[in-house]
Amino acid sequence: MPMTVSDKNTPPPAVHLPSQHLLGIEGMDVLTMHRLLDRASYFADNLSQEVAQTLKGQTIVNLFFENSTRTRVSFEVAAKKLGASVLNISVAGSSVKKGETLVDTATTLNAMHPDILVVRHHASGAPQLLSQHIDAAIINAGDGRHEHPTQALLDALTIKRRFGRIEGLRIAICGDITNSRVARSNLYLLGGLGAEVRFVSPSTLLPPAIGDMGVAVFHDMEEGIKDCDIVMMLRLQTERMEGRETPSQHEYFNLFGLNSEKLEAAAPKAMIMHPGPMNRGVEIDSEIADDHERSLIHKQVEMGVAIRMACLEALAVTAQQNGGGK
Amino acid sequence: MKTLLKNAHIICPVQNFDALGYVGIDEGHIQASGLGNAKSEADYDKIIDCAGQYVAPGLVDMRVQSADPGFEHLESLETLLKAASASGVTSVVSLPDTNPVIDNRTVIDSLSLRASQIGGPRLYLYGALTQGQKGHQMAELGLMAEAGAVGFASGAHAIQDSLIMRRLMTYATMFDKPIIHHCEDYQLSDGGEMNEGETATRLGLIGIPAAAEIIMVQRDIELARLTKARYHVAHISTAGAIDAVRRAKAEGLDVTCDTAPPYALLNEHAVNGFNTAFRLNPPLRSEGDRLAVLQGLNDGTIDAIASDHAPVNRDDKAQPFGQASCGASGIETLFPNLMSLVANDNLSMMSAIRLASTAPARILGIGGGSLETGTAADVICFDATRAAIIDQSKFLSRSRISPFHGQPAQGHLSYSFVGGQLVHQAAN
Numbered sequence: 001m002p003m004t005v006s007d008k009n010t011p012p013p014a015v016h017l018p019s020q021h022l023l024g025i026e027g028m029d030v031l032t033m034h035r036l037l038d039r040a041s042y043f044a045d046n047l048s049q050e051v052a053q054t055l056k057g058q059t060i061v062n063l064f065f066e067n068s069t070r071t072r073v074s075f076e077v078a079a080k081k082l083g084a085s086v087l088n089i090s091v092a093g094s095s096v097k098k099g100e101t102l103v104d105t106a107t108t109l110n111a112m113h114p115d116i117l118v119v120r121h122h123a124s125g126a127p128q129l130l131s132q133h134i135d136a137a138i139i140n141a142g143d144g145r146h147e148h149p150t151q152a153l154l155d156a157l158t159i160k161r162r163f164g165r166i167e168g169l170r171i172a173i174c175g176d177i178t179n180s181r182v183a184r185s186n187l188y189l190l191g192g193l194g195a196e197v198r199f200v201s202p203s204t205l206l207p208p209a210i211g212d213m214g215v216a217v218f219h220d221m222e223e224g225i226k227d228c229d230i231v232m233m234l235r236l237q238t239e240r241m242e243g244r245e246t247p248s249q250h251e252y253f254n255l256f257g258l259n260s261e262k263l264e265a266a267a268p269k270a271m272i273m274h275p276g277p278m279n280r281g282v283e284i285d286s287e288i289a290d291d292h293e294r295s296l297i298h299k300q301v302e303m304g305v306a307i308r309m310a311c312l313e314a315l316a317v318t319a320q321q322n323g324g325g326k
Numbered sequence: 327m328k329t330l331l332k333n334a335h336i337i338c339p340v341q342n343f344d345a346l347g348y349v350g351i352d353e354g355h356i357q358a359s360g361l362g363n364a365k366s367e368a369d370y371d372k373i374i375d376c377a378g379q380y381v382a383p384g385l386v387d388m389r390v391q392s393a394d395p396g397f398e399h400l401e402s403l404e405t406l407l408k409a410a411s412a413s414g415v416t417s418v419v420s421l422p423d424t425n426p427v428i429d430n431r432t433v434i435d436s437l438s439l440r441a442s443q444i445g446g447p448r449l450y451l452y453g454a455l456t457q458g459q460k461g462h463q464m465a466e467l468g469l470m471a472e473a474g475a476v477g478f479a480s481g482a483h484a485i486q487d488s489l490i491m492r493r494l495m496t497y498a499t500m501f502d503k504p505i506i507h508h509c510e511d512y513q514l515s516d517g518g519e520m521n522e523g524e525t526a527t528r529l530g531l532i533g534i535p536a537a538a539e540i541i542m543v544q545r546d547i548e549l550a551r552l553t554k555a556r557y558h559v560a561h562i563s564t565a566g567a568i569d570a571v572r573r574a575k576a577e578g579l580d581v582t583c584d585t586a587p588p589y590a591l592l593n594e595h596a597v598n599g600f601n602t603a604f605r606l607n608p609p610l611r612s613e614g615d616r617l618a619v620l621q622g623l624n625d626g627t628i629d630a631i632a633s634d635h636a637p638v639n640r641d642d643k644a645q646p647f648g649q650a651s652c653g654a655s656g657i658e659t660l661f662p663n664l665m666s667l668v669a670n671d672n673l674s675m676m677s678a679i680r681l682a683s684t685a686p687a688r689i690l691g692i693g694g695g696s697l698e699t700g701t702a703a704d705v706i707c708f709d710a711t712r713a714a715i716i717d718q719s720k721f722l723s724r725s726r727i728s729p730f731h732g733q734p735a736q737g738h739l740s741y742s743f744v745g746g747q748l749v750h751q752a753a754n
């Protein structure tokens with residue numbers, strides 16, 4: 001079965017993706033999920049060594065319409081480790097500010113023949129739109145409220161390396177579900193890999209049709225994280241604590257912030273995760289965010305590079321096998 | 327101390343008692359109640375022979391403005407609770423339009439503490455829906471619910487922003503508390519002085535159309551359907567809004583409403599003569615609306631009757647009609663108004679007690695409204711038929727302006743118990 005594609009001695013092979021792009025987790029087959037995690041895990045074990053130069057001679061463009069130091073740097077390090085040259089384009093200095101449309105930007109970039117485009121955009125679906133106008137493979141580095149596939153994959157890898165499995169784990173994702181691409185990608189990925197995923201959120205930060213997605217929903221923190229192996233906290237944007245979605249930071253922390261008292265409801269060895277950046281004292285108490293016994297938050301960042309290596313490599317390999325590329 | 331009220335006409339909507347019987351009180355609770363005679367009178371320390379007078383659960387007044395803190399010149403907590411005790415109201419549910427507004431748990435904690443020191447009727451509090459009652463930002467509903475808020479209310483204000491109302495309803499579902507809304511579309515009511523119609527035209531006063539209430543009720547019902555919220559229309563006054571609530575109930579939505587005595591007993595013609603005691607919000611409506619209110623009370627569309635006590639003083643009312651403050655004292659006229667409705671055959675005694683006691687207690691999930699064994703002994707004993715004239719100068723409330731001043735009324739309260747404690751006993 002795909003759970004053990006490799007043993008310690010033979011590295012797991014580079015992954016061939018069913019599609020030219022990596023736009024989201026929704027619809028990804030379980031075999032591909034496992035293969036990406038296995039390959040990334042191999043990279044994670046060998047981060048300090050030169051393991052593969054599968055992207056040598058290729059050009060990766062980081063196209064970020066939304067600032068994110070953590071994700072951009074992680075993609076950049078991953079690409080360089082695989083031998084690619086990296087170009088960073090951030091929206092602040094781009095022609096988008098001068099009124100160029102997304103499609104114009106894509107056409108312009110296409111003329112420069114990049115191999116892989118890493119796209120972060122504030123609008124859901126922007127990477128899909130770009131993919132229709134560009135020859136390069138596109139990897140979604142977070143689009144609006146839609147998906148953030150590499151974040152979900154790195155979360156899964158962190159969990160798998162800690163617990164040795166994902167299947168059968170009970171995972172609570174807590175906070176602003178409505179506006180979270182991380183929550184959606186993780187629901188598809190962790191759910192697809194056999195975990196029981198629950199959402200814990202104020203009713204105003206849950207999409208109204210959430211019931212149709214087949215996920216258990218809780219409005220009480222202690223009830224929601226009861227017996228959970230993983231408590232994944234999401235970032236709450238400060239503008240959502242000003243009375244429109246939730247009354248105040250004060251009430252949010254009291255009802256939905258994770259502190260050590262609430263955490264007692266979770267399984268005895270439950271681990272804390274957070275995609276970052278954290279609002280300390282809002283969704284998470286510093287005491288537990290910094291508790292190395294309970295917190296996987298730093299591990300998540302570390303796994304980010306390995307996951308992005310596996311994904312970039314997979315896109316390159318897929319392009320080659322499809323006879324694409326330059 | 328064990329007290330027995332015997333030879334009383336017992337009205338208990340929960341147990342469907344409407345005949346001669348008894349109520350035994352012990353340790354603040356109802357120890358026994360039933361029809362006929364109590365099994366053993368020897369168990370009781372004190373026996374009150376009610377001589378056929380009614381004994382019923384005390385009134386639960388679900389819409390009261392306290393004015394304390396911030397406007398104590400209009401009403402203090404002390405005068406309010408004193409007025410309530412003498413008027414058969416054993417539970418007062420107070421609106422958050424104080425200064426500071428009741429929009430956080432600290433104000434709730436402080437008022438609850440003060441009320442417990444004053445004693446007498448129970449004080450329950452609504453939390454404000456929005457911060458400072460400004461209608462823009464959600465108040466800390468969760469923390470107020472933890473502190474004991476029984477529901478969330480906009481007070482005398484109406485939330486105009488539909489998105490905020492949607493969010494409030496969605497958010498409030500987490501705490502299983504109702505949202506109590508004063509329904510008024512400010513664009514339509516802007517500058518209005520009284521109900522729109524022939525009287526307003528003749529008097530040269532600017533009209534407030536019934537649509538100002540109906541549109542808001544209909545909007546809220548749509549939002550209640552969307553959010554599955556518990557939603558309650560306060561002081562409903564128009565036939566159109568009552569129809570909307572009737573349809574919402576038929577559909578199974580968790581929608582309830584109350585009205586106040588002026589809307590059941592008075593109409594816009596009272597404004598002839600420009601007496602500012604009749605300037606209320608919502609305004610006194612047409613006779614057709616008044617009849618629709620009576621119909622709604624009888625067919626179950628209107629769940630509750632509340633006093634809509636809104637303290638005002640003489641200065642606020644000594645103004646040209648349109649400039650006078652809206653509102654009137656109501657807590658001391660609730661009971662005589664109910665008795666008038668019964669005497670006029672508008673309501674049965676059972677319905678009157680259900681509307682002013684059992685139903686509001688159930689809507690808010692608080693005690694009271696029942697004479698069942700084991701419930702808190704909030705009990706009133708009264709003569710329903712003794713005639714009286716309403717005299718606002720005799721009010722214990724600091725607010726002595728009533729639209730019913732000088733009107734004949736029925737009923738005389740003999741005893742009022744809160745948690746088994748006698749809080750009022752008539753002089754004669």
